[in-house]
Amino acid sequence: MKLQWLDFIWMALLAATGVTWWLGASGALESGRFIFTVVVFALAWLKGLGVLLEFMELRHAPAAWRWALVAGFSVIVAGVLLAAWLG
Amino acid sequence: MRGVSRVFSMSAALAEQPSRRLPGDLFIWYIILLEGATFGVLFLAFAFTRLWHLELFNESQQRLDVSAGALNTALLLTASWCVARAVLAVRAGRRRPGLAWLGAGILGGVGFVVFKLLEYAEKGAEGIGLSTNLFFDFYFILTGFHLLHVLAGLLALGMCGLGLLRQPRNALNAHALETAAAFWHLVDLLWLVLFPLVYVLR
Numbered sequence: 001m002k003l004q005w006l007d008f009i010w011m012a013l014l015a016a017t018g019v020t021w022w023l024g025a026s027g028a029l030e031s032g033r034f035i036f037t038v039v040v041f042a043l044a045w046l047k048g049l050g051v052l053l054e055f056m057e058l059r060h061a062p063a064a065w066r067w068a069l070v071a072g073f074s075v076i077v078a079g080v081l082l083a084a085w086l087g
Numbered sequence: 088m089r090g091v092s093r094v095f096s097m098s099a100a101l102a103e104q105p106s107r108r109l110p111g112d113l114f115i116w117y118i119i120l121l122e123g124a125t126f127g128v129l130f131l132a133f134a135f136t137r138l139w140h141l142e143l144f145n146e147s148q149q150r151l152d153v154s155a156g157a158l159n160t161a162l163l164l165t166a167s168w169c170v171a172r173a174v175l176a177v178r179a180g181r182r183r184p185g186l187a188w189l190g191a192g193i194l195g196g197v198g199f200v201v202f203k204l205l206e207y208a209e210k211g212a213e214g215i216g217l218s219t220n221l222f223f224d225f226y227f228i229l230t231g232f233h234l235l236h237v238l239a240g241l242l243a244l245g246m247c248g249l250g251l252l253r254q255p256r257n258a259l260n261a262h263a264l265e266t267a268a269a270f271w272h273l274v275d276l277l278w279l280v281l282f283p284l285v286y287v288l289r
Contacts, residue, residue, distance in 0.1 A: 017161055029287065051279065055275070079127075
């Protein structure tokens, strides 16, 4: 099977999920260091971009749709991160 | 003269670029915007409600299995990748690989549903339900609403598979599959926020 760009994206998404799992299972987020929370949600955001641009093919979509969806997703992740920071 | 040939080569390069278009039916993209906004409000409601009930949320969350959540993430990502590969295969007019990728994607989705139902059964056995506390209200509403979307996506993908079988081999049409795939990727995208928010954030 010839490897395609999508295959590398999938592998990167799985690797990022592995890091998130490790941070969650190791109790790193209970240490009180906010940087771990930032890493977890930065990874979620990057994974979301991978899905939006590559799997959903928004990279080749009209710019208005691409930016509406990327911006909407970014606002949601940023909002969640803000709430986590306030907590 | 060199400038003219440069303009011609640039216009040829532009012409070779894939046309800017949304895959599938335009209507599904409005659904994606609507569903994304709805889940976004629910995610933010969870995140900000947590501020006022931090101890309860942290205590309750320890009863969730991070590994099960990560496994479900991997299943959905893999299913999404398989469906994206199915779209490419069908566009290239290759029905058998297209159906194989689609079948693998559906299998990943079914795996997600099975693990999620097992998780619910485990919570039920522990005496945890919708009325246990505020955290589990959110947990069941968010994951249950998401699960409904997974089931709808699986139904759409299954129907696309049956549709592909009926299409003439030399004239495959990827439009319906592109539409179902866009919805399926949304289901994946939503879980990518739901997993760290509900299972990981402490």
